[in-house]
Amino acid sequence: MASIAIIERKCTACGKCASACPFAAIEITEKAQINESCKACGLCVKTCPENAIMKLETKSKGVDKSKWTGILVFCEVSGGRMHPVSLELIGKAKELSKVGNHPVYAVLVGSGVKEYAEEIRYFGADKIFVYDDSELSYFRAETYSDCVADLIRFIKPSVVLVGATALGRSLAPRLATRFHTGLTADCTKLEMRENSDLVQIRPAFGGNIMAQIVTTETRPQFATVRYKVMNAPERQDAPTGEIVERKLPKTESQVKFVSQTPVPKSANISDAEIIVAGGRAFQKESDLALIKELASLLGGEWATSRPLVEKGWSTNARQIGLSGRTVKPKLVIACGISGAIQFTACMKDSDHIIAINSDPDAPIFDVAHVGIVGDVYEILPKLISQIKEARGV
Numbered sequence: 001m002a003s004i005a006i007i008e009r010k011c012t013a014c015g016k017c018a019s020a021c022p023f024a025a026i027e028i029t030e031k032a033q034i035n036e037s038c039k040a041c042g043l044c045v046k047t048c049p050e051n052a053i054m055k056l057e058t059k060s061k062g063v064d065k066s067k068w069t070g071i072l073v074f075c076e077v078s079g080g081r082m083h084p085v086s087l088e089l090i091g092k093a094k095e096l097s098k099v100g101n102h103p104v105y106a107v108l109v110g111s112g113v114k115e116y117a118e119e120i121r122y123f124g125a126d127k128i129f130v131y132d133d134s135e136l137s138y139f140r141a142e143t144y145s146d147c148v149a150d151l152i153r154f155i156k157p158s159v160v161l162v163g164a165t166a167l168g169r170s171l172a173p174r175l176a177t178r179f180h181t182g183l184t185a186d187c188t189k190l191e192m193r194e195n196s197d198l199v200q201i202r203p204a205f206g207g208n209i210m211a212q213i214v215t216t217e218t219r220p221q222f223a224t225v226r227y228k229v230m231n232a233p234e235r236q237d238a239p240t241g242e243i244v245e246r247k248l249p250k251t252e253s254q255v256k257f258v259s260q261t262p263v264p265k266s267a268n269i270s271d272a273e274i275i276v277a278g279g280r281a282f283q284k285e286s287d288l289a290l291i292k293e294l295a296s297l298l299g300g301e302w303a304t305s306r307p308l309v310e311k312g313w314s315t316n317a318r319q320i321g322l323s324g325r326t327v328k329p330k331l332v333i334a335c336g337i338s339g340a341i342q343f344t345a346c347m348k349d350s351d352h353i354i355a356i357n358s359d360p361d362a363p364i365f366d367v368a369h370v371g372i373v374g375d376v377y378e379i380l381p382k383l384i385s386q387i388k389e390a391r392g393v
Contacts (some may be wrong), residue, residue, distance in 0.1 A: 050253065071105065075120060357371075
């Protein structure tokens, strides 16, 4: 942690530090004085002409890790359904729990969510905590945070997993801030150490490296994970686990519900079982008709890599990659895509990957099950023609 200190023998009370402070955290009397508004930004250190101000860095005392056990999964319910990433996180939590024999917990927050708790019992959570109240009928970040924070203080989990959805990305940072601990977003892999440290792996520096992030001194450890990155567990024949109802904690929110407008449904490539994706090899936007036609013939969806989104030929909703969507279909055909890690990290777990590229050394061939070296403008029309001929179209 950082703090600001005044060296009184050097201070001349010139007031330049107070004028520079954006938080009004410095008062000038006989000497400069730091008040409780200080954020330790260090601007005053740079401003002081007498070098009378110092920024001190102190290492915070680590927590007793033995008092924090278990893995908590936030199971998101919105739009009248439980988001499928919730079950994927429970599956991952069960896998991680084998190291150190941690219990697996789930938490549901909302109105009318008890029925989803019953379903979760078939997927192996040891305890399912439920905050079910009419006050939770719509998402308010402060209220939902109060509920989950209340549970964290009660069960003290070592790890908290949250889906990297719009709701989860709003909730997780607030919780991490409340507990003065770390949060790793958009993890692609998670591993547990014997000492309960969670190794959180995610692409960094524009996807050029895979970073391993470990929160060693604080608890709980927060991580968000995208949909389709982990595997959901098999549904058990008989329910297990205990459902525990919790009362809504005292909460205040300045957000008031006025109205809601449903977002028009659009194609979700994350749910598609067959995807035909196009990349930089396409020279004109109209040429994407080739991947659209092939996707239609196969009963799938079409998608693109980031360069085509940047050109305005596609939208983020149809982009595969770190700044787009993660997919895990039964079949993906990558057409003219080089295979940078930003793209492959979000589709490499697909059941079958077919890559078409004119460069025999393209990285996409490292993850492909079938590789075709050639021009997409020659291969795709032939492939479409053969499919139509076989179907008598």
